[in-house]
Amino acid sequence: MKRRVVLVDDHELFRAGVRGELGDSLEIVGEAGTVAEAIALIRELDPEVVLLDVHLADGGGEGVIAGVAPERPGVKFLALSVSDAAEDVISVIRAGARGYVTKTISSEELADAIERVAEGDAVFSPRLAGFVLDAFAAGERVGGDAELDVLTSREREVLQLIARGYRYKEIAARLHLSVKTVEAHVSSVLRKLQLSSRHELTRWAHERRLV
């Protein structure tokens, strides 16, 4: 049974490219180019995974997630973009995307990432791992929900290795862990990123914009 995927990207050319590359390994059930289109389409088709561009003409990818997630909690989102703007990527992840990959990713890796997201894993590209480390590093903690607001040293270690280009399997071998444990650490980081109400993230985003 092939994974049912919806493509959301405002560039038709890019959608055509992805369809051409991935058409065999999964089933692309629909495509949308705007936030409004995407919300209607996803509600109608109820796909397993939505491949979601961070930037859309009428808003960010987080608008799509916000419009769909309450009604279709089972739909998983994988963000993808060419943009380097850390705060944009982080805000899509915080909105609920299960991972982020860059558009330059090879088709096998993309297919693999979609599969992992569909199974409930988090997919962190090296770039996202860097952004997340950066976001959590900014600002010292005072009060608040300490457990959600800081990364454990193990989580930090795992993220750093992802940023350095290590695959989960290699990280597991290096840290003497099982691959499942590595995945659990990444999911835990994702959960913290999404649930933490820390104001530092906002402040961090502001600081980045000002730099």
Add this chain to the structure above:
Amino acid sequence: MNQMSALLFERSEHDRVVAGVCGGLAARLGVDATLIRLVFALLALAGGAGILLYFALWAYGEGWRTWAAAALIAAAGAILLLALGLSTTAVVGATLLVAGFATVVIRGGSLRPGGSLPILGVTLLLAGAVIFLGTNGKSGPFIVPGAVVGALVLVIGPWIWQLTSERTERIRIQERAEVAARIHDSVLQTLALVQRHASDPQRVASLARRQERELRRWLYGSGVAEVALLVDALTDAAVDVEELHGVRVEVASAGDAALDDAVGQLVLAAREAMTNAAKFSGADEVFVYAESGQDLIAVFVRDAGVGFDRPAVPQDRHGIAESIEGRMKRAGGTATIVTAPGQGTEVELRLPR
């Protein structure tokens, strides 16, 4: 933006006593600010007209609607004329004259042949002139200078109007030219190269990636051509290596650092490590990760390729010994190379801040 630059004057940021209106005017007219302040002070004695005028110009400089500023100016003028002893009727006439002229100017009417005159403006002008001239007897001395000033304003007004709109247009054309030049230097050149190398997918891919990064930095980044930050410099190096050796170089980062001499050396060392990975590892992907903290910058360059037996590499192999380790040492940092045959290679560069 264009609207701002089309203002006849802007309040002065540095030459200011109250709000910088006089300073701004002085700068615009090229006279001493003290002189302008003196004029305003004198006008202020004339029934407070100077104060009102000051507020009007301040409002104009703040980008208020032109008609609001014009109304304030008109009120100031009226007070002034009253203070000079004109009859109320004459003041009403003069005010109508000014209002009519302002309407003509604001609505973009041209007094040149063929130009369209707004009916409202002309009506106000005529009514003003009739009332003003009707009070001839009481305000005789003002008729002649008033007529001269009126004529001057009618002649010069449209011309000033035209000048400002031309300036706005010129700025727009300039901006367009800049964008066009940028697109030409980058995108069009790249497209030309892509056509020439259409049969070489790897080259096309690396050209596209390079262009994408450049354009993105221009659009979302500082917009400045010179690279001043570590991550930008590393990305540039990565793109060069991609282009020269046809491998993908993925750059990730947490934090960023200003590019000083030592950091520049760090970038060069990282570039050398990328080149080595691209040339010798056999891997088709190289990962670069830069972490900039309070007291340490660390850059990791990694490939999952063949690796090598470090002790077996001759000491005189320039690349690693000199370009990476020697360079880092001179910059006050360290380089560590972790590798083994079949294990890939990771070069770790550290630079204390």
